[in-house]
Amino acid sequence: MDDYQPPENPCQQCALRETLLSDGRCGPGDACLFAHSGRQIDRFLRRNREFAESCLDDGFWERRAIAAQYAPVEAVVRLSKDPDETVRRAVATRLTGDxxxxxxxxxxxxxRITAAARLPxxxxxxxxxxxxxxxxxxxARRIPHGRLPQMIDDPEPVVRKEIARRLPAFALSRMARDPDPEVRALAAGRMLPDDAARMLDDEHWLVRAAAVQQAPLEALTRLVTSDPEDAVRQLAAERLTADGAP
Known part of the structure; x- marks a missing residue:
């Protein structure tokens, strides 16, 4: 960066003025360790990581949080109990193991979400x-498949949806009576054919529509004329036609 020219009258009281500033490694309004600007602090520490560890005990929470991203991991551990949750979130992206x-x-x-995304x-x-x-x-997105059945009765539908997306096909029949139709539909769309056939009588059309894609062809014939929902009848007819059924 030989062509770098520091701005006029820069940071007269800053101890880094004669070192980093003259080398283009910091600059007022751009990359500054002492500004109350997360953007400037981040730019500074990205260029000058050797200063990060000394900022871990800084009084400004944002400076600690940014420093936690650049300091050595062994030094970052001590911020696990930091009073600011933003700092602890940054710490969670760095730590491993115990x-x-x-x-x-x-x-x-x-x-906790960050920990769940990174834990073994x-x-x-x-x-x-x-x-x-x-x-x-x-x-639910990451747990081993063998443990998923333990979460089938989770009280929150969005959690059960994740389970319905991941359970092996042979285990999805356990979700056939889930109280949420969207969960049942996700399960029906991945079930084994015979299990999906039983979902063709579900009270919600979304579930029946999903089951159409998995059920055996012979189970679909009656739907073309008897299902009360136009969309389900059409899906059944389209699949029968596409698969060459009479």
Missing amino acids: ALLKLIHDPDREV AADLPRLMNDTDYAVRQQV
Whole structure:
């Protein structure tokens, strides 16, 4: 950066004026460690990571949070109990192993969501009963398939939808009586053919429409004339035609 020209009258009282500024590694209004601007602090620490660790105890929460992204991981651990949740969220993106596992009890949901997104799959059952549905949803996305049946009765439909998307086809019949039609529809659209055939009598047309795509052809013939919903009759007719059925 030999062609860099520092601005006039820059940061007269700053100790970095004669070092980093002259090298183009910081600049007022652009990249500054001491500004109350997250954008400027981030730009500074991205260029000068060696300053990050010294900022971990700074009084300004945003400076600590940004420093946690650039400081050595072994130094970041001490911010796991930081009073500011934004700082702890940044910490959760860096830690691994036992240090990350400790964050599953953090009072902030975003910290726990981040932990659930990064923990080894074997540790995820510890969060299956988290009080926040968004944490459980993240768990449902990543937990080993063998543990998914334990979450089938989760009280939140969005969590059960994740389960319906991931359960093996042979296990989806367990969701046939889910109280939410969208959950049943997701399950019906992935079920084994014989299980899907039983969903053709579901009270909700969305479920029957999804089941049409999986059920055996012989089970669809009656729907073409008897289903009360136009969309279901049309889907059944289209599939029969596409598969060459008379």
